[in-house]
Amino acid sequence: MTEANNEAEYLHNKHNPLTTNEIRQRLRCRYCQKLNTVFSEPEAKDPKELKERKSPKCRRCRLPLSEKPHYKWSYVNPDAYIHPLDRQALQTLRAIPGVDIILRKLIGLTLERMYRVLNKAGSVRVSREQYAHLDSKLEIVCQTLNLPKPELYVSLTSDFGGLAINAFTTGAEQPFIVLYSGLVERLTDEELLAVLAHEMGHIHCQHLLYRTAAITLLLLLDTALGKTPVGAILRSVSIPIQIALLHWMHKSELSCDRTALLVVQNPRVVMSALTKLAGGNLNDELSLDAFINQAREFDKAFEEDFLNKFWTLVLAAKSSHPFPVWRISEILKWSEEQGPESYLQLIAKEGRIDVPAKATV
Numbered sequence: 001m002t003e004a005n006n007e008a009e010y011l012h013n014k015h016n017p018l019t020t021n022e023i024r025q026r027l028r029c030r031y032c033q034k035l036n037t038v039f040s041e042p043e044a045k046d047p048k049e050l051k052e053r054k055s056p057k058c059r060r061c062r063l064p065l066s067e068k069p070h071y072k073w074s075y076v077n078p079d080a081y082i083h084p085l086d087r088q089a090l091q092t093l094r095a096i097p098g099v100d101i102i103l104r105k106l107i108g109l110t111l112e113r114m115y116r117v118l119n120k121a122g123s124v125r126v127s128r129e130q131y132a133h134l135d136s137k138l139e140i141v142c143q144t145l146n147l148p149k150p151e152l153y154v155s156l157t158s159d160f161g162g163l164a165i166n167a168f169t170t171g172a173e174q175p176f177i178v179l180y181s182g183l184v185e186r187l188t189d190e191e192l193l194a195v196l197a198h199e200m201g202h203i204h205c206q207h208l209l210y211r212t213a214a215i216t217l218l219l220l221l222d223t224a225l226g227k228t229p230v231g232a233i234l235r236s237v238s239i240p241i242q243i244a245l246l247h248w249m250h251k252s253e254l255s256c257d258r259t260a261l262l263v264v265q266n267p268r269v270v271m272s273a274l275t276k277l278a279g280g281n282l283n284d285e286l287s288l289d290a291f292i293n294q295a296r297e298f299d300k301a302f303e304e305d306f307l308n309k310f311w312t313l314v315l316a317a318k319s320s321h322p323f324p325v326w327r328i329s330e331i332l333k334w335s336e337e338q339g340p341e342s343y344l345q346l347i348a349k350e351g352r353i354d355v356p357a358k359a360t361v
């Protein structure tokens with residue numbers, strides 16, 4: 001019997017004719033700690049019911065119940081995992097003279113606009129009463145990284161002039177996360193945990209100041225907005241700053257994919273989540289394997305060269321995320337560096353994280 005089963009109770013109710021063959025098992029959710037009662041009856045006839053019984057989910061956070069450990073960190077220093085390309089791109093951006101003054105102008109505009117989005121009837125504040133499972137998932141992310149919990153909203157419609165962002169985090173002083181409901185419907189529960197962890201990564205890695213400016217820049221690049229008086233701000237942002245900002249924004253995603261891996265602790269879940277987040281379509285496990293193979297064969301040198309030309313096109317394309325194949329390739333490398341759990345070892349080796357001696361079950 002595994003250690004997770006130490007707390008599990010097996011109860012046979014031999015006196016109840018309805019549950020003659022039924023075994024009730026009490027399992028504590030490894031993510032949120034809720035004690036769940038699950039039923040296993042080998043003779044369930046309905047295939048859907050059978051499937052649900054084979055892979056039971058926690059009734060609070062909806063994540064799969066499992067006996068595997070889930071690590072919670074007492075402290076994670078973002079420096080221990082920030083992607084070198086993120087760090088490098090930020091240094092390049094900061095080196096541009098006058099960049100802070102111009103970016104502050106952009107940020108001033110963004111906050112006003114973002115709060116307007118939140119006041120729209122279509123946005124719902126996530127709580128114990130609304131989207132309770134998302135509230136639990138965010139709590140799990142924050143407990144895993146030992147960070148304070150920000151506000152989370154679900155928005156039904158996009159207010160970004162057609163900009164395809166499926167989830168974002170903003171607010172330089174009081175950060176908050178917004179998920180689009182389309183994303184909530186499309187992703188599995190574990191993938192949603194990965195997306196929330198990715199978004200928390202932007203807060204953890206202190207991306208928000210420049211990220212908020214970058215999102216505003218993308219908004220301003222929208223034709224309709226660019227033609228308004230607000231477009232004057234856009235014209236004050238020189239092309240080299242625009243390129244450096246968007247260049248960094250893309251690279252910053254690589255760090256947050258690592259945050260997702262630290263929380264989810266399963267590279268496949270992170271890879272499928274970010275593929276969907278970036279607009280990829282996965283029908284089944286095979287699609288993900290095909291995508292992973294593509295990422296393995298991927299020639300980074302070619303991609304880097306291609307991306308360098310691509311950065312200027314980004315301005316026209318208004319893309320907010322780098323290619324999923326590149327992100328998958330990066331997460332594969334990081335997760336496989338020294339073995340299947342290298343990302344845990346890497347951080348532990350840095351001496352900047354406390355690895356729990358045993359799983360939190």
Ligand SMILES: [Zn+2]
Pocket residue numbers: 029030031032033034058059060061062063
């Ligand atoms: Zn749970």
Ligand SMILES: [Zn+2]
Pocket residue numbers: 198199202253256
């Ligand atoms: Zn991101």
